[in-house]
Amino acid sequence: MIKQKILQKTFHGFGAEIYDLWWPEGSVSGDEQFYKELLKKQGGNSLEIGCGTGRILIPFLKENFELDGLDYSNDMLNICRDKLNKYNLNAALYQSPMQDFKIPKKYNNIYVPFHSFMIVSDRNQALRSLICFFEHLKQNGQLIISLFIPNYQALALYTEDQDKWRHCKEINLKDGKKVVISDMVINFHLEQIKQVRYRFEIFDSGRLIDTHIQEMKIRWYFQYEFQLMLESVGFKNITAYGDFTFEPLKNYHREMTFQSFKP
Structure with missing residues (x-):
C-alpha cells in the first residue's frame, strides 16, 4: 500500500535522511576549497550557518579548524552529531533559525554556504539575519555568503x-x-x-x-541589491567573487560569493 503524500518543510524528516546521498561531499564544485582559503587567511574561530548534516563542517573539523555550526533543522543536526561522535570531533551545534539566534560568544568568521541564506524568503527576515551575523562577529570579523546568480x-x-x-x-x-x-x-x-x-x-x-x-x-538577489543590504547593516570592504574563485564577479559566472567585514 502506498503511503499518503505529506507536505513537509525541506530538510526535515525524509529530506534530512537522504541529504548526504542527495548532496554528498564534493558535490558542489570548488566551494569547500574556496571557503577554506578565506578562513585560513582570516584565521580564528568560525561559525557555519546552515551546517546541515556537516557536508563542509566535518571535513573542516578534521583539518583542525576551530568551528561551530548552526541550523534550523534538528533532524539535520542529529545526523551531524552522529558524525561528530563517529569521528571523535568537537564542535558546538546550535538549533535556531539564522534570523534569530543568540550565541554567547563572537567569531572571527561567519560563513553561509550553498545558497542557505536564500532560504530566508522574507526580505525583512533576511535583513534580520545579516544583523544577527553582524552582532556575532568580532571587530574586523569576516562574513562570507554564497548566492546563485539569477x-x-x-x-x-x-x-x-x-x-x-x-x-x-x-x-x-x-x-x-x-x-x-x-x-x-x-x-x-x-x-x-x-x-x-x-x-x-x-x-x-x-x-x-x-x-x-x-x-x-x-529569494534570489542581484549583485548591487545584496551589496546595499550588507552596507545598510554596517558591513564594509565588500567584495563579490564568481564561481568559488577569486575572480571578480563577471556576467558569465553562475555563483556569487560576497566577502565583507565588520569594522
Missing part, C-alpha cells in the same frame, strides 16, 4: 512549465530501494521568490511504495 533563461523555462514535475536525480539506497527525486518550481518574479516542491518517490523492485513531498521558498 538565470533568466532558467527562470523563463520554469515559468512555462510551472505545473510540471521535472526529474532531478535518482538515488540507490543501501537496502536496494530506489529514490526518484523530482521538483516543481513556481517563480514570482516581482517578489524574486522561487517556490520549490520536491517529490521523493521510493521504489522497491520497481514498485512505488512511498512518496514524500517537501516545499521551500528561495
